[in-house]
Amino acid sequence: MIEVKGLVKTYGNKRAVDGITFTVKRGEILGFLGPNGAGKSTTMKMITGFIRPDAGTAIVGGIDVAVDPVGVKRQLGYLPESAPAYPEMTVEEFLRFIAEIRGFRATGEKRARVEHVLRLTHLTSVRTQTIETLSKGYKQRVGFAQALIHNPPALVLDEPTDGLDPNQKNEVRTLIRSMAAEKAVILSTHILEEVEAICTRVIIIASGRIVADETPSALRARQPGARLDEIFRTLTT
Amino acid sequence: MSQIRPLFKREFLGYFRSPVAYVFLIAFLLISVSLAFSRYGNFFKAGTASLETYFLFFPWLFMFIVPAVGMRLWSEEKRSGTVELLFTLPVTTLEAVLGKFLAGWAFLTLAVLLSFPMALTVAFLGDPDWGIIASTYLGAILMAGAYLGVCALTSALTKNQVISFVLSLAACAMLVFLGLSSFTTTLESFLPVGIADVVSNFSFVTHFDAFTKGIIDPKNVAFFLSLIGFTLFLNVVALER
Ligand SMILES: Nc1ncnc2c1ncn2[C@@H]1O[C@H](COP(=O)(O)OP(=O)(O)O)[C@@H](O)[C@H]1O
Ligand SMILES: [Mg+2]
Numbered sequence: 272m273i274e275v276k277g278l279v280k281t282y283g284n285k286r287a288v289d290g291i292t293f294t295v296k297r298g299e300i301l302g303f304l305g306p307n308g309a310g311k312s313t314t315m316k317m318i319t320g321f322i323r324p325d326a327g328t329a330i331v332g333g334i335d336v337a338v339d340p341v342g343v344k345r346q347l348g349y350l351p352e353s354a355p356a357y358p359e360m361t362v363e364e365f366l367r368f369i370a371e372i373r374g375f376r377a378t379g380e381k382r383a384r385v386e387h388v389l390r391l392t393h394l395t396s397v398r399t400q401t402i403e404t405l406s407k408g409y410k411q412r413v414g415f416a417q418a419l420i421h422n423p424p425a426l427v428l429d430e431p432t433d434g435l436d437p438n439q440k441n442e443v444r445t446l447i448r449s450m451a452a453e454k455a456v457i458l459s460t461h462i463l464e465e466v467e468a469i470c471t472r473v474i475i476i477a478s479g480r481i482v483a484d485e486t487p488s489a490l491r492a493r494q495p496g497a498r499l500d501e502i503f504r505t506l507t508t
Numbered sequence: 509m510s511q512i513r514p515l516f517k518r519e520f521l522g523y524f525r526s527p528v529a530y531v532f533l534i535a536f537l538l539i540s541v542s543l544a545f546s547r548y549g550n551f552f553k554a555g556t557a558s559l560e561t562y563f564l565f566f567p568w569l570f571m572f573i574v575p576a577v578g579m580r581l582w583s584e585e586k587r588s589g590t591v592e593l594l595f596t597l598p599v600t601t602l603e604a605v606l607g608k609f610l611a612g613w614a615f616l617t618l619a620v621l622l623s624f625p626m627a628l629t630v631a632f633l634g635d636p637d638w639g640i641i642a643s644t645y646l647g648a649i650l651m652a653g654a655y656l657g658v659c660a661l662t663s664a665l666t667k668n669q670v671i672s673f674v675l676s677l678a679a680c681a682m683l684v685f686l687g688l689s690s691f692t693t694t695l696e697s698f699l700p701v702g703i704a705d706v707v708s709n710f711s712f713v714t715h716f717d718a719f720t721k722g723i724i725d726p727k728n729v730a731f732f733l734s735l736i737g738f739t740l741f742l743n744v745v746a747l748e749r
Contacts, residue, residue: 316592319596320595320596321592321595321596341598341599341600344596344597344598344599345598347596349596351589351592351593351596353589355588355589355590355592355593356590356593357518357522357588357590358588359522359525359526360518360522360525368514368517368518369597371513371514371517372511372514372515372597372598372599373597373598374598417593
């Protein structure tokens, strides 16, 4: 579903992403793991067509993002890091706007979509609140709702549980797991337990390069008896 | 292109989601009306039933007021990070640029049209030439669009609204000053007359003046429209960079 081929991005004289290649099939949840500044967000921005790669490309549902970026954007749900949203809009207004942009113009259909994601992400109680008045956890849910509104076949989530309390983290993980069967999901994180908890596969990157691409259990088997964060440290330093 | 509609709607209604829009509209009316009644405007002394003195200040007023509307167009999206959301939705850069520009233009048009009570006052006091009033409104709206095109472009260059405002103001001031006779004379002192003519031909004042005299010259309409087209094109280029 998502095919990433040799992505490269350089900022000034710094290689943020240095030749990343992988594929994600439907039903897979890929954990994108790496220390801060490893190039996770930059890779995701190239997959979603927000920034243009210096080399390489991404193909989503058979569409090349370099050839038809809008076509790729139609198939993707994307939660950018820190879940940006228009602060002066209410949750409802914002989701209605996203629904319209996603092509649900008929009133009934639009309402159905918005209601569905409001329930799915437990936002019903704050639906008439402006986004600027929401707590971090609720803001994150708005970002989630926005990414799910068109039931996309591919999801790209940049640190979806960042800044949430343990209960909220758990809730988000349950939500992701419940949708994963028919979707291809990439999620970035720097929390190791998260990977074990929900990912079917894990890619570890450091300084823009892939240093491991395997199942969580294979990762654990690298150093039997060692803690996951020890293995992570060995790989990324 | 059907994507322009939701973008337009969000942006236009966005003006009214904060008190800024109301403050802006009221300030615009207060300033424009008081300028007309000031000793520079001579609204009464002019002794004619026309809006000429009222519209006289529009090129100058727009120089400050349009950057205030235009500065947030892109700077705000960049600062808050929503630009990443916007450009990962299924919209092209052109659609986004047009949606935002048209919303800002509609807002400015609303501001200009809210001065219509001035026209009614004039009609009550005398017998104005409605043709002139209509052509002046048309000119003012076109000029507002051209100013906004410039401001939208400068706004796309920075995420800092203050820098965006100052850049816009500078660009707009250039476009006004080019038409002042003293400025033109200065230009002629070191540029060949031909070039000085071409440069001063870019002034908003020159092109707006004809409208206030009731002349809808296709050349002036084309000037404002092509300036809008050109700045929007550069806007797309600046965002895709
Ligand atoms: N717009 C930018 N300009 C310059 N450097 C950038 C920019 N975006 C990211 N970088 C750099 O690229 C590297 C990778 O960043 P990022 O992809 O955000 O990492 P991660 O998401 O893994 O924490 C970092 O060193 C960061 O400083
Ligand atoms: Mg990141």
